[in-house]
Amino acid sequence: MNKSWQSLTGYLRVGLVAALATGALITGASAEVTYRRGNAGDPKTLDQHQTSIDVEANILRDLYDGLLAYDSRGKVTPAAAASWSISPDGKVYTFKLRENGKWSNGDPVKASDFVFSFRRMLDPQTAARYAALHYPIKNARAVNRGELPPAELGVKAIDDKTLEITLEQPTPYFLELLTHQTALPLHQASVEKYGKDFVRPGNLVSNGAFKLSEFVPSDHIKVVKNPNYFDAKDVKVDTVMFYPTEDSAAAVRRFMAGELDTNYQFPIDQLNFLKQKLGSQVRTAPYLSIEYYATNVQKPPFNDPRVRHALSLAIDRDFLAEKTWGGAAVPAYRMTPPGLQNYTPPEIAAAGETQLDREDKAKELIKAAGYGPGQKPLKIEIRYNTNDSNKNTATAVADMWKSVLGAEVTLLNSDIKSHYAYLQNKGDFDIARAGWVGDYADPQNFLFLGLSDNAVSNYSRYKNPDYDALLKKSDETGDQAARMKILSDAEAMFMKDEPVIPLIYRSSLHLVSPKVSGYEDNVQNVHRSRYISIAP
Incomplete structure (x- = not known):
C-alpha cells in the first residue's frame, strides 16, 4: 500500500470516528454506566425469606421495592406504596400501591403479591429466618407456630392496589419493619413455577430498580436496570456488579487500583493509613x-x-x-x-x-x-x-x-x-x-x-x-x-x-470513589444503587 493511500484511509478513519462521536452527541446516546460495588461477602441466598446478613440485604434492596424503603439518607420513604393511612387505634394500616408499579416482566404489582409474600414468610413450612420480626402482625405468631393457617394472617388485599395490614397492638416501629428485606413482595407465578429455583437468573422476577442478570458464586452478581421500574428515568446506573470482597485487604488494593467504585468494609488497622492516602474517600460513620x-x-x-x-x-x-x-x-x-x-x-x-x-x-x-x-x-x-x-x-x-x-x-x-x-x-x-x-x-x-x-x-x-x-x-x-x-x-x-x-x-466502614455521587452516610447503613451516579 502506497503512502498516499495510507494517508487517505487514515483520514477516513479519523473522519468516521469523529462522525460517530458527533452522531452520539446529536442523538443523545451515552455509554453504559456500570457501578462496581464491593459487598464484603457472598450471599447464601437471594430468597428474601431465608436471608439473615447485610450483604444479602444490600442486593435484595436493589432487586425489590417493599411497601416502604430507606432513601439515600436512611429515612423511610414510599416505595411500592404511594401512600398509607393508619386507623385511630393504631392497629390497621392501609397502603395504596402505585398505579404504575410493575414487575420486571411487565406484570402489574398487586396487593396480592404482598399477601402471598407475607403468608409464605410466616408459613412454618418456609422456616423463614426472620419470621419473628413480623409478629406484630395479627395472628403472625400463631401462623408461624402452625396454630392457624396462613390465610388467617392479618394481611389482605382489598383490591389490586389496596393492601390492609392489621396488627395485634399498636407498634410504633411498624413502618420501619416494612423496609426489611423479609417484607419484600414476591411474584407468585414465578415462585410457584420454579419453587426454590425462583431466585436463579432468568427465573427471578423483581419489582425494584434492577433485575438479576448473573450470579456466579464467589465471583460476582450482576444486576441490570429494570426498564419497567416506576422511577426508571431517574436511575442513573445501567449495571451493578456486586463483588464478594470478603478479603478486605485485597478489596482495598482493588479499590486503589480503580477496579471498585465503592467497597463495604476495610481492615480497621489500615484506617489511619487509608485516611492519609485516600482522604475523603474513606468513610466512617456511626450506625445502629x-x-x-x-x-x-x-x-x-x-x-x-x-x-x-x-x-x-x-x-x-x-x-x-x-x-x-x-x-x-x-x-x-x-x-x-x-x-x-x-x-x-x-x-x-x-x-x-x-x-x-x-x-x-x-x-x-x-x-x-x-x-x-x-x-x-x-x-x-x-x-x-x-x-x-x-x-x-x-x-x-x-x-x-x-x-x-x-x-x-x-x-x-x-x-x-x-x-x-x-x-x-x-x-x-x-x-x-x-x-x-x-x-x-x-x-x-x-x-x-x-x-x-x-x-x-x-x-x-x-x-x-x-x-x-x-x-x-x-x-x-x-x-x-x-x-x-x-x-x-x-x-x-x-x-x-x-x-x-x-x-x-x-x-x-466504606471506601467511596470521588466519581460516585449519592452514596450518603446514614445510621441505617443502607446504600441503594438506585440513588448512585457515576461520573465518567
Whole structure:
C-alpha cells in the first residue's frame, strides 16, 4: 500500500470516528454506566425469606421495592406504596400501591403479591429466618407456630392496589419493619413455577430498580436496570456488579487500583493509613450496630454465669475500640447502642469501673467457678467469620483471657456464609463472634435477640421465661414511656445473665470513589444503587 493511500484511509478513519462521536452527541446516546460495588461477602441466598446478613440485604434492596424503603439518607420513604393511612387505634394500616408499579416482566404489582409474600414468610413450612420480626402482625405468631393457617394472617388485599395490614397492638416501629428485606413482595407465578429455583437468573422476577442478570458464586452478581421500574428515568446506573470482597485487604488494593467504585468494609488497622492516602474517600460513620461474642450457655463451663461474667470483665474494651478498631468504635457494655430516642438504658456497673478493677473481679469469679491456674483448665475456642477486623479482635481477646484468666484459647475461622449457617443450625461452639445491625431504631430490635423462641439469631440458646415475659409485655404496652421502662428492665435482666458479651459499637466502614455521587452516610447503613451516579 502506497503512502498516499495510507494517508487517505487514515483520514477516513479519523473522519468516521469523529462522525460517530458527533452522531452520539446529536442523538443523545451515552455509554453504559456500570457501578462496581464491593459487598464484603457472598450471599447464601437471594430468597428474601431465608436471608439473615447485610450483604444479602444490600442486593435484595436493589432487586425489590417493599411497601416502604430507606432513601439515600436512611429515612423511610414510599416505595411500592404511594401512600398509607393508619386507623385511630393504631392497629390497621392501609397502603395504596402505585398505579404504575410493575414487575420486571411487565406484570402489574398487586396487593396480592404482598399477601402471598407475607403468608409464605410466616408459613412454618418456609422456616423463614426472620419470621419473628413480623409478629406484630395479627395472628403472625400463631401462623408461624402452625396454630392457624396462613390465610388467617392479618394481611389482605382489598383490591389490586389496596393492601390492609392489621396488627395485634399498636407498634410504633411498624413502618420501619416494612423496609426489611423479609417484607419484600414476591411474584407468585414465578415462585410457584420454579419453587426454590425462583431466585436463579432468568427465573427471578423483581419489582425494584434492577433485575438479576448473573450470579456466579464467589465471583460476582450482576444486576441490570429494570426498564419497567416506576422511577426508571431517574436511575442513573445501567449495571451493578456486586463483588464478594470478603478479603478486605485485597478489596482495598482493588479499590486503589480503580477496579471498585465503592467497597463495604476495610481492615480497621489500615484506617489511619487509608485516611492519609485516600482522604475523603474513606468513610466512617456511626450506625445502629454492635459487635458481640455469643457464649454457648448450654455447654460447660459457659453455662455458669460466673464464667461468663469473668470472660466479659477480662476484656479491655477501650483497647479494642482505640487500638484494634483504630478509633472507629466505642466500648459496649450492653446490647442497645447509643442514640435510641426516648430510651434510657440500664446502668451497667462495669462501665464505670477501671479496667484493673474489672480484671480483679474477673479473677475472683473464675476462681470461685473452679477454673484457672491451680484448678480446672479453662479451654476456650473462639469462632469467627473470616475478616481482618474479626481476626484482630479475636486475637486481642484471646491474649486478654490468657493473661488475666490463664485460659487456653484457640481460634477457628470460616467464611461468613458457613459461620452463620453453623450458628443458626445449632452447631457446637464455645464462643462465637456475632454482629447485629438494627433493622429499625428501637431497643426491641436488639433485645429480641435473646428471646427463647428466636430460633435464628439467639445463638447463645439463652432461655429465661421472665425475660420473654418482659419483651411480650413491652409489645402489649401502648404507652411509650411505660414501654421503654419495661425494655430497660428487660435489658438489665439480660445483662445480669450475660449470655452474650458486648464488645464495641462500631462505625460503618466504606471506601467511596470521588466519581460516585449519592452514596450518603446514614445510621441505617443502607446504600441503594438506585440513588448512585457515576461520573465518567
